[in-house]
Amino acid sequence: MSESKFVYVTYIRATPEKIWEALTTPEFLQKYWFGVHQESDWKPGSSWTMRMPEIGVTDAGEILEAEPPRKMVIKWRNEFKPELKAAGYTRCTYEIEALGEVTKLTVTHEAPEVMVAAVSLGWPMILSSLKSLLETGQPLPRTDKPKKV
Amino acid sequence: MSMDRVFKALADKSRRRLLDRLRAKNGQSLGELCEGLAMSRQAVTKHLRILEGANLVATRKEGRLKLHFINPVPINGIAERWIGKFERGPLDALADLKRKLEGTGK
Numbered sequence: 001m002s003e004s005k006f007v008y009v010t011y012i013r014a015t016p017e018k019i020w021e022a023l024t025t026p027e028f029l030q031k032y033w034f035g036v037h038q039e040s041d042w043k044p045g046s047s048w049t050m051r052m053p054e055i056g057v058t059d060a061g062e063i064l065e066a067e068p069p070r071k072m073v074i075k076w077r078n079e080f081k082p083e084l085k086a087a088g089y090t091r092c093t094y095e096i097e098a099l100g101e102v103t104k105l106t107v108t109h110e111a112p113e114v115m116v117a118a119v120s121l122g123w124p125m126i127l128s129s130l131k132s133l134l135e136t137g138q139p140l141p142r143t144d145k146p147k148k149v
Numbered sequence: 150m151s152m153d154r155v156f157k158a159l160a161d162k163s164r165r166r167l168l169d170r171l172r173a174k175n176g177q178s179l180g181e182l183c184e185g186l187a188m189s190r191q192a193v194t195k196h197l198r199i200l201e202g203a204n205l206v207a208t209r210k211e212g213r214l215k216l217h218f219i220n221p222v223p224i225n226g227i228a229e230r231w232i233g234k235f236e237r238g239p240l241d242a243l244a245d246l247k248r249k250l251e252g253t254g255k
Binding site for chain 2: 004005006007008009010011106108123124125127128131132140
C-alpha cells in the first residue's frame, strides 16, 4: 500500500520544555485539540488513546519513542471508522528544536494513502491553536463544522 | 515567523504554482518540481528558498534527496486572524457552492 507523508512546521515563542508539556498533559492537550482527549504516560512502549466526549475512543496506539523535550513518535490507528481501522497504523513524529527565542515544532505524519484526508484535515488548525495557547494563553475557538450546500 | 514574509512569498505567481504542485503531490524533490516548468532549476531553487523562509514549505532529507512539503500552517494563521468564530461554516459553504457552479477548485 502506498504511503503519504505530511510535514507541518510551526514556530512558537515558548521553550521546548513548555511545548513538551503541552504535548503530554491531558488537560493542556484538550484545550488546543478542540475538546479531544488524549491519554498516555508518554514512555516508549506505553499505550496511547484518543477519545471524544460524544464518541468514546476514536484512535489508539503506542508510544514508540519519547525523548523529552526533543522527540516523540506515536504509532497511531483510527479505531472508530472501520475503513480507516482496516488501513492500519500511521506514524506521527513530533520534533522540537530550540532556535533562540522561538522553538520549531515539526509534526510529520506518515499514513497509508487512503487516510490522507483524515490525517491532513486537522493539523494546521491544531498547530495554530497550540501556538495561540502558548503565546497568548488562549486556544482558538472551536469553529462550526462546514455545512454542505 | 512574520506575516509579511508569507504575503511576499504568496505575491508571486510562480511560487503559488509551486505550492499548487506540492498540494497535488506532497514531498517532491527539486528535480521533480522542475519537470514541465518553464523555469530554470536556479529560479525554482530561489523560489523554494523564499517559500521555505516564509514557512510555507518544509523540507526533509531522505537519503540523498531533499524533499519539499507544503506547510499550510501559516495560511491557517492568516485565516484565523481575519475569519470570525462563526464564519467558517458559511464561508466553507460559499466556497463549496462556487466550486460546484464554476467546476473548479481555484
